[in-house]
Amino acid sequence: MALDKKVAWRAKPVAAGALQGKQVAIIGGTGGLGRALSRELAAAGARVTVVGQTFRDGNIANIHFIQADLSLMKEAQRVAALLPAEELDLLVFTTGIFAAPQRQETAEGIERDLAVSYLNRLLMLQQLAPRLGILRQQAALKPRVFLMGYPGSGQKGVYADLNAEQSYSAMAAHMNTVAGNEMLVLDGARRYPHVTFFGLNPGLIKTGIRDNFFGKGSLKSRVMETLIGWLTPTPEQYAQRMLPLLLSPDLEWYSGSFFNRKAQAILPSPGLDAQHIQQFMAASEHLLAKTGVYETTQTGSHSPATHPIR
Numbered sequence: 001m002a003l004d005k006k007v008a009w010r011a012k013p014v015a016a017g018a019l020q021g022k023q024v025a026i027i028g029g030t031g032g033l034g035r036a037l038s039r040e041l042a043a044a045g046a047r048v049t050v051v052g053q054t055f056r057d058g059n060i061a062n063i064h065f066i067q068a069d070l071s072l073m074k075e076a077q078r079v080a081a082l083l084p085a086e087e088l089d090l091l092v093f094t095t096g097i098f099a100a101p102q103r104q105e106t107a108e109g110i111e112r113d114l115a116v117s118y119l120n121r122l123l124m125l126q127q128l129a130p131r132l133g134i135l136r137q138q139a140a141l142k143p144r145v146f147l148m149g150y151p152g153s154g155q156k157g158v159y160a161d162l163n164a165e166q167s168y169s170a171m172a173a174h175m176n177t178v179a180g181n182e183m184l185v186l187d188g189a190r191r192y193p194h195v196t197f198f199g200l201n202p203g204l205i206k207t208g209i210r211d212n213f214f215g216k217g218s219l220k221s222r223v224m225e226t227l228i229g230w231l232t233p234t235p236e237q238y239a240q241r242m243l244p245l246l247l248s249p250d251l252e253w254y255s256g257s258f259f260n261r262k263a264q265a266i267l268p269s270p271g272l273d274a275q276h277i278q279q280f281m282a283a284s285e286h287l288l289a290k291t292g293v294y295e296t297t298q299t300g301s302h303s304p305a306t307h308p309i310r
């Protein structure tokens with residue numbers, strides 16, 4: 001991944017209590033890297049809301065939990081309505097799985113990895129971004145969105161069979177989620193100028209992300225994760241390194257940029273031009289429409305016909 005030399009920011013330590021009065025939501029903050037980030041942000045004084053299936057930080061006073069199965073778009077829609085979007089300073093998306101060897105489908109008819117790792121993020125952004133941070137008092141910075149995935153790795157995505165109904169391979173399905181998340185950053189930066197958008201590429205880190213692919217607790221899984229654990233930072237080390245980046249005022253000018261696990265700026269994948277993004281987003285919205293969420297939307301903030309890419 002090539003470094004992006006145009007983006008310059010300086011890491012400053014974040015003092016304990018520095019985030020008093022700040023509000024953060026981490027979609028996927030119950031496990032792995034999202035959980036490590038939520039604990040760092042809470043330790044610095046932020047009020048953190050985490051969304052996931054299983055809450056593991058009930059002993060930390062300023063971490064709050066919303067339970068949801070985000071493989072379902074109606075659940076993503078419910079969560080978007082519950083979150084205090086207007087008061088949020090920071091919105092982070094870390095929910096994810098890896099596609100299974102055999103295609104899995106949600107009750108709403110969506111390939112499961114696409115639903116969990118990408119499509120619910122698109123839906124939640126459509127509902128949250130227009131309102132994000134607009135009622136904050138005396139905020140020095142625009143509200144921020146960070147999307148975690150694998151940006152800058154050269155994935156353009158294939159939108160012709162986004163739901164993998166004609167053919168399926170776990171890697172191809174997962175790479176569509178990688179490309180989709182990178183495009184959400186680029187699209188969001190253009191579409192919502194009152195918000196700044198960034199993509200995070202953590203590289204390999206030992207977490208539960210590959211359980212669905214290798215089989216949770218299997219020999220293959222244990223060998224792989226042990227090797228990854230030997231060679232890479234822990235989720236806690238990664239989160240400590242990311243904290244100054246998440247909060248740096250220097251980032252205000254660089255909406256639409258991406259960062260590797262060392263918090264260095266990296267270049268986006270080639271080929272993600274406006275036309276390709278528009279077509280990928282249109283295919284994504286077509287799938288969302290099939291789940292019925294647009295008919296039941298409460299906010300009226302988005303419909304594919306009224307919200308073209310700029």
Ligand SMILES: NC(=O)c1ccc[n+]([C@@H]2O[C@H](COP(=O)([O-])OP(=O)(O)OC[C@H]3O[C@@H](n4cnc5c(N)ncnc54)[C@H](OP(=O)(O)O)[C@@H]3O)[C@@H](O)[C@H]2O)c1
Pocket residue numbers: 028029030031032033034035051052053054055068069070071093094095096097116117148149150202203204205206207208209210
């Ligand atoms: N770790 C790596 O090596 C690596 C490499 C490249 C990119 N990434 C990216 O980094 C991000 C975070 O991954 P991670 O490594 O932290 O993975 P992880 O440890 O498996 O955590 C994933 C999170 O997603 C939540 N989640 C999964 N399925 C869900 C569902 N159906 N409904 C609601 N929440 C659900 C989990 O919540 P519960 O535990 O509560 O179910 C957990 O909070 C992902 O976007 C991933 O693609 C990770």
